[in-house]
Amino acid sequence: MEGVLPSQPWLSPMSCVKVPCLSPSTHQPGKVPFYDFPRHSGLVSADDVASLARNFPTISSLASFMQSWLFFELLSAFLGQPVSRSDLVTDGFINLDQEAVHGHFWRWKKMLWRASNAQRREAQHAAQDMIHYALLKGDLFEEAADSFGRRDDGFDRVALSVKLLACLLIAVLDDTYVKSSGVLTRWIHTAFGRATFGMVKVANVLDPLHRGLNNPKLSFVDDYFSEMSLSNATKDVYGYEARFVPLHPSEPDSGRAASLLIRLLERNGWCPYRARQVCQSYDYMTVNNLAGLIRNRSSVEDHGRCLETRRCTAHDVEIKPTSTYPFRHECDGNCEFVRVPYEEIANIVRSGGIPVISCSIEGPLDVKIVRCTAQTAYTAISHVWSDGLGNPNENALPLCQLLWLREKIRQTYIEKYPSPLNEDGPMTTRWTIIHRWEISHVLRPDWLETPFGANRIFFWMDTLCIPVSLGSQKSVDNRELRFRAIKQIAPIFSGAINTLILDRGLQDTTSLVPHRAYQVCGDELATLILGSKWMERGWTLEEGCLARSCVLQLMGMPYYLTPSLANRIPKIERHHSPLARVFVQSRRSMVMLLKTALLEDRKRIPFDVGLCRASRLAEALLLPQFVWAWNSLVNRSTTKPQDGVLILANLLDLNVYPLRLLSGEERLMAVIQSCNELPLSLMYNTGRRVHIEGHPELGWIPKDISGNCLTVGAAIRKLKTRKTNDRVAFSVERSERYRQSVLIVATKLGQCIPRSAEIFRVQIPMGNDSGTETQEYIIEIQDTTPSPQIQESHNTGREANTDFLGTCMVIDLTYGTQRARGFAARGVRFLVHARSRMHMDLSYDAPLIARTPKQWWYHRRELWSPLSLFVMESVPLRKRLIIKYGKKFSSHSHSPNTPVYNHRPLEAGSIAC
Structure with missing residues (x-):
């Protein structure tokens, strides 16, 4: 929805709605208190649905009064000054991203600077109460609109604009005040940022010297991290608290504002069930950002059963031997299949090793299967099976697909694309390169000694590296080997030099300005990934969270995820208007959502706080890790429902191999x-x-x-x-x-x-x-x-x-x-x-x-x-x-093969060998 929030500077196709400025349906009183506005407008009562229905004969008149009171008057009361409608409207539609509106918010903040702490605290609580009151009244107006018995797009837009404005004002309060203190945050942000940056920098420089002298770490760094509460660490690593969600889990039916968001999501390519999940998980501002982006939806997607089954089934693939798998070809479809010897893969897996595919860097493929060692620099492939890169019957792929894969893997290493070795790439920064090099050097001291493009390319892909063979005599062996291979998923993806994410919808995404495809904003990239089918599947959750470095194929080129998410994201510190700061924070929140979904901050713990403290912190985060893993899997789908337990066990660092007996x-x-x-x-x-x-x-x-x-x-x-x-x-x-x-x-x-x-x-x-x-x-x-x-x-x-x-x-x-x-x-x-x-x-x-x-x-x-x-x-x-x-959990509860918790947290750098 444009107007309440600014239009996004994205290159991908967008589809947004605007909020019309309605003419007042009743007499508009002069300057009156916000709570008394209905009475001064001639309403006897606005406290129940029946009173609203009696006072407003049509839904359009109800929408007009709702906008006058809960939008324009709410904004004026919040700012403490009358705001003219002409300052908020452009071409008949609401538009808050104007210089006049930013000026109103800037004057509001300067007025707070001149107040005492007690006055600020009083103003803060009064504003919070007023916003919550407006939200409750907005719900009442939506219930009154339901009594008219029909959907009205105009009213729904006004209702959504009221909810977005309330969330926007709450965000302004959060950015302006320290929570419940009456103290402005601008000085604290500056001092805390400088102190934190200085301590971490000094610790990184002096810590090796102290370790060499067998001295403890710098005491002030220890004190700093010891003061980090578990609640803050949990929030930073595993998620945020979504306030004011459009569709509350306790409500069987959605209101008018939530219904409009759901319709926008479905119209722009979202699964109906996933659209409702999104509205239950994120706040109005976040859902509004997701709803505006048009997904690259495949023509073969069928979401007809998703609401009935309460999960997205559009990308489930029939993997029975008698089924026909939808192989995808990059050619005319007549190329031969390249098969990997089953016994060679099985022998490596059976002995506890990890098989990887080796092929020549150019010319004939010359595909071979080799055992992974500590010196093997390989790429792990994370893909969605419905895109045609799987094979339920044998370890084989079409020749054209393997040639295409080789090219995509090679693109992640050569210098004309952004790569971990190319600090001049358009989406990387020198600091990011140095930081990632330090992490990789600690995890794999010898990985840079392996030249990427010397002779061969190594990669791991489930289609080729998890043994599959038809025949009743091998069914038991396949099950045994499959569980052994699944047990190795964690070291496979955490030990890979990078993980290549392949999603056909993302690959086919087009830019409105093709020659500027490399300038995709970090928040746009995050929104594209959050809306992709790769984010809807269960196995890709584990693969993305374990990956040390994710590389995404988008618009015909590779994007290294971590540096790309920082591309063209404005800094909050450069903005003084509270409204502009919240607009920037709204963009940055999309990046943080994706980082939370992929546990990017969790991977940094061993390097940001030291290994010993990281171990204790990871132990303390086991409960949030369970909650995060469970909730993530609830929102994702797997073709085999029982696979969700295996993914959960892997994410909790359990030994999944004994589960084959249950x-x-x-x-x-x-x-x-x-x-x-x-x-x-x-x-x-x-x-x-x-x-x-x-x-x-x-x-x-x-x-x-x-x-x-x-x-x-x-x-x-x-x-x-x-x-x-x-x-x-x-x-x-x-x-x-x-x-x-x-x-x-x-x-x-x-x-x-x-x-x-x-x-x-x-x-x-x-x-x-x-x-x-x-x-x-x-x-x-x-x-x-x-x-x-x-x-x-x-x-x-x-x-x-x-x-x-x-x-x-x-x-x-x-x-x-x-x-x-x-x-x-x-x-x-x-x-x-x-x-x-x-x-x-x-x-x-x-x-x-x-x-x-x-x-x-x-x-x-x-x-x-x-x-x-x-x-x-x-x-x-x-x-x-x-x-x-x-103790009776199951018939196997006393079996010695019951999985035992390892008390070993997930580490981003386990060596795959």
């Missing part, structure tokens, strides 16, 4: 059993769950990687028990940071909630003082059992088990919303089996949903009836919560 459902149970720390939110995930006869306490274990995304609000950590003990115990770990968002409450001593109670009311104390304020929720126990027979046995077991002393519940507010159409929280109910002043023994019972009375009335007004009320009390942080269950 069935599909048992594999995920074994992986979870091998983790010493898990997110508590896994217990109320919305995916399918296991049912093990006689073990109802294990009902929280998921059957597959599906359902809603996980959070890191609280965790369960495995406790060490005696070897003779047949029970497993987890301790619930909480922190003060999530105290307000993850509530843990329990019934008072001597009280309990009957297990037969499926719907009931609870009163929960809020705040530090449990007696000051209470919040009421209606709790609905969720049914996760798959069949009536299992449900009957589940209920029977529930009634039979009465050996508990109380009820404990986790209510996670991060999953909820205050809007009427959604719910307030997800959570889980536990049974209390023992309790004292300092600890509580629990067992899993069932997941739950919590609604506010307003939400309950909205959803169940026809079922409104008196419900039982239970008064709960907060569980103090100092009280230890122990969750116990039996």
